[in-house]
Amino acid sequence: MQRKISDDPSTTAVHARGKEAHASRSVPTLTIVSHPQPQRIGERLLLETLVSLGRTASLSRNEPDFSRPGSLLALPLGDPFISRKPVQFEPGVRGGVRLLVPEDGTQVHVAGRPVIGGLELSPEELAAGVPIVLAERVAVLLHLTRTPEQPHLGELGMVGQSEGVRRVREEVSRVADLNVPVLIRGETGSGKELVARAIHQNSPRRAGPFISVNLGALPKELVSAELFGVQKGAYTGAAKDREGFFRAAHGGTLFLDEVGEAPPEVQVALLRVLETGEVFPVGSHAPVPVDVRLITATDANLEERIRQGVFKAPLLHRLAGFEIQVPPLRERREDIGPLFLHFARQELEATGELQRLSGTDPRAEPWLPASLAVRLVRYAWPGNIRQLRNVTRQLVIGSRGLPGLRVDARLEQELDSAAAAVPGQVLSTPGASRPAPASEEPDSAEVRASRRKPSDVGEQELLEALRASSWDLKATADRLGIPRSSVYVLIEKSSLIRTAKDLSPEEITRCFHECQGDLDQMVRRLEVSKRALQRRVRELGLAEA
Template sequence: MREGLLDDVSTVSLPKRGAGERAPRLVPALTLISHPTTQRVGERLLLEELLSGGEVPVSRRAPDFLRPGQTQGAPLADPCLSRKPIIFTPGEGGRVRLLVEEGGTQVVAGEPIRGGREFSPEELAVGIPLELAERVVLLLHLTEPDTGDAHDSLGMVGQSPGIRRVRQLIVQVAGLEEPVLIRGETGSGKELVAKAIHKHSRRREAPFLGVSLAASTKELAAAELFGAKRGSHSTATKDTDGHFRTAQGGTLFLDEVGEMHPEVQAKLLRVLQEKEMFPLGSSIPIPTDVRLVSATDANLEEHIREGRFKEPLKYRLAGFEIRLPSLRERREDIGLLFFHFAREALEELGEVWRLEEPRDPSAEPWLPASLAARLVRYSWPGNIRELRNVARQLVIASRGQPHLRMDPQLEKVLGSAATPPGRPLRLGEGWDPQVTPRPKAPPEQKAPPEQKAVPRRKPSDVSEQELLAALEACAWEPKAAADRLGIARPSIYDKMDRSPNIRKAGDLTPQELIDCYQACQGNLDAMVQRLKVSKQGLRRRLKDQGLDA
């Protein structure tokens, strides 16, 4: 086995393991984030050959991508991808190199890749979205090869190592009476984990009750938890049972326990120790029979040091602890989660047919590749809850449209990638031309000066002359021109439609295509400059005419 390939990535952020457990063996992999056939999202290819110094060519014909836990798969098979493979090879110190042959599939990783690109261990740990021919998005990342059972019986979407480990922990603890503390960022799905624990416990037929302890006064929080006698506090106009009695025999889920008032903490600690409670205003103890599952996004250890949380209570709550990974730590699940939430929204609208396999294999994907890549690059501070909201917003805002389109506000929220990942390969770097000829990378150039972000503008402020200049500077690609002008991408299509000086590839006559094809000897870039239309649209028109660019 090749030594050193993954030496620099042993600290990849995954759920913490117990003392004495071996660090997971990590393997470079490609996971399908977006594909014109949406049912294929989540399939992956392990690049294990890189560990022994080999290389992995990937084209539309081979190799097979498959779901974790399955033994049969299929190649990417998109007709717009080239038969010429893109090639992954090992680099030094845990790096991975991607070689792109001239005339093959266009690959974009923040910016188009010319010749080759090298990705560092740190970038691999985060994950690099690769857009292929503006149709397919792959995530180059690290994963654990031991997949186990990919079937989800817990209602939790995803197959990343982090979420598989959470499923294993749920199964291990669900049948016990041990109190469980779930820790994770806001919006990461802590209540879903609590419900899965209850559903697979011996208490599954009894009540499950969830309550948030954030922003409650000490009297109100104590009354809600333990019940109250009439007149015991200012709002107690009658006797109340409280959540412990309502959930008797079942599971009580306490969210935001880190925000609990110290006096309520003391009462809860006594309940956990003595298995009995006193309602506010009562001196008669009431036995409790409740499985307690709690959750927090707070740093309890810091709260303890500051005297805001009782250390004994933490140990009582955390008889067993589950750490839920953030969405940033499981980017390979973003495609599966997005389409899961999109399907829910489409079902409500009666438009779930949009996710069916397209009749025309070369039809434009419902989820544009550039949008899918942006979803992967985004930091997701709101985690899964935020992703669900974004998916629903995109679906609803794109009703009646053949493809998902972002409104300017959402485009501003998602932002763009900070810098293109990886560094370009130098001429001849990464292969031996005497053994296997490879495409030549362009000579090393000085890095261009850092450009300032283009300020957002109103489409009406962009003149016809500016529009033409931006399109010409961007090789007639509308998306790049929109970014250059600082306007939303849907707006530039509207301006192009209204302009008498701009035409699209669909406006070209068959004879124009044939004449230009012959004059340029099939060189697609030369045809783009001559006809002044986008490369993607021109490629589709040439294919319709049976011409190979």
């Protein structure tokens, strides 16, 4: 950071993206999320014939072969409980996919619902991901993959092969060796620090320090001292000089998380550091030069904060020498299985049960039950990867000594409370294998729900829909025309709406007695989900009327 960012020609190089014109398309893909051999989780199969030739693709016990991206090894599902008579996938209405199940073949469930005959799946549902269970043992996720794929860049410390993760890897590779500041945006728990570490590890500064600081966790009155250092005697208690995080990161990378929480005076100082490459320790009038690559991250809308006057526009322009957007977990559902396996391996190694992931018996009961895998991929994951890691730890530790993972009632209820809508429209003629007319439009509530963007729903509209639906999230989703999982996410983001977990035990207990235990009356008064409130009532030991 010896020269001004504005004078760095590499800034122009970063934004000058290549203009190679590669025709890309979306290809339906099956990714394994549960299998009697757990190590096969993450293997996938591209249903190319559906797009390239408009032909039917078949799936049975013995064919076709699944493989891990970048691997030469390919194997069929191989589960002896799956029929040799194939389940078929055909081109569907409006670019969707039609799933056809033979009467005397493998038992198939989609999102917990048995499929008899066939199911029409819309392009929107494919984009969201459709969990399919075969013979109650093997679970696969039907989703879309963009092809042709970029050359394999390596993991870069990030698990997953979704389009969003591949894009992040590509952007890390583009910017890592350049001396420009990077702004990483993404929801809480989505892995922003992991991306920052990948940039550092692939940069010329990899031998230098990587210092990670959460600005939101620092007392506001001490932020300047912690970042820029303190001169002895600057204030009461400053008994000696302190270098601060910027000088500690000299020659390396400084990662500032929750940069949107920086106080105004710190914003001014950060802008000065970016422009001059110098810091002023608190109490000192002499600048100290620093050579630091600054990477920042936020889950806040900085543009909105600028409009509100609490964040400085020039600082945003300096921080965002290059931006990387980290996708939320609900937009990369094909990565949930491999991520779960990654975290499970860490926990099993700690508990001495790593052998559970090395099973080779195709007749064994799956260690990760297919029903649980479906719950994991359908859940909205408001806490993203951090929440998935915690849930994985809970499941592994809670199932120590057992042959398979066991989910307790509380966690099961939590996963079900924010599950995506059950996808698909049942074909009118069970067992039919002929395509429906091209003009046929799916009209189920779930398919209609997928046609509206959740971002189009305002806070007030959401609140009114919840009230009109008596705080039933499924009814609210149908009323608004969005998936139920999106209702959960919108509630979490809303400043107008509380959730049951926001209620204090005293408030719930008082309302319980005033309503004489009538849960419906409590829901109307407290304005929260009935299922979530019922759970809180039970946790507090209150007996419902």
